[in-house]
Amino acid sequence: MQDTEIHPALAQIMNEHRARMLLVIGNKNYSSWSMRPWVLMKAFGIPFEEIRILLGQPDTTSRIAEYSTAGKVPVLVANDITVWDSLAICEFLADQFSILNLWPEDVAARAHARSICAEMHAGFSSLRFDMPMNIRASLPGKGRTLGAQADIGRICEIWEDCFSRYGATEYLFGSFSIADAYFAPVVMRFRTYGVSLAPALQAYADRIAIHPAVLQWMREANAETETMAWHDARSEK
Structure with a gap:
């Protein structure tokens, strides 16, 4: 799956679990950590809402704290589950949507x-x-x-x-x-x-x-x- 269309089986999973994905990211120009899960989710057609928090601003820390006490982006909020750290987010997505083979099958x-x-x-x-x-x-x-x-x-x-x-x-x-x-x-x-x-x-x-x-x-x-x-x-x- 390499485009932004929603995989039919994925759509069914999202509907059955009433899954709501919220991805909190930083500036797209600068935030390499944010880019990784964002690109992954777009590439595999995993629907999500995006919250962009500008980095280096007076309110940056307080705004990120609304989603994670780690104080860094990205953060993925999936219903009542919060996952911070880009690699942990990717692993979580691979577990949740194994049908998409986010990791190689072999x-x-x-x-x-x-x-x-x-x-x-x-x-x-x-x-x-x-x-x-x-x-x-x-x-x-x-x-x-x-x-x-x-x-x-x-x-x-x-x-x-x-x-x-x-x-x-x-x-x-x-x-x-x-x-x-x-x-x-x-x-x-x-x-x-x-x-x-x-x-x-x-x-x-x-x-x-x-x-x-x-x-x-x-x-x-x-x-x-x-x-x-x-x-x-x-x-x-």
């Missing part, structure tokens, strides 16, 4: 996909700090610290390994999955900072960038007018 591939998402979730701190997501910007060559360059190299290694191991031609594990949604913000960074990739990896990044869910996120990010001074200052170094 056991080994699924374990691999979970591993690279966990690695992305916990690591790559230099890339995050030195090349923060800023979709509206065009800053080729900026942020290329030794740490960021090492992180880029590791990401390329991960992608190459996936394509080599599973013989996928479009996405990391064949069909679009949580893994591709998880690396979508990386693709946004590579575009902003003009990161050169090997042809096969560039082709993958280009496919992610034209996925309908990613395109919608990018359009809405480009339509935003709010700015974050710290984020923009970091981007330009």
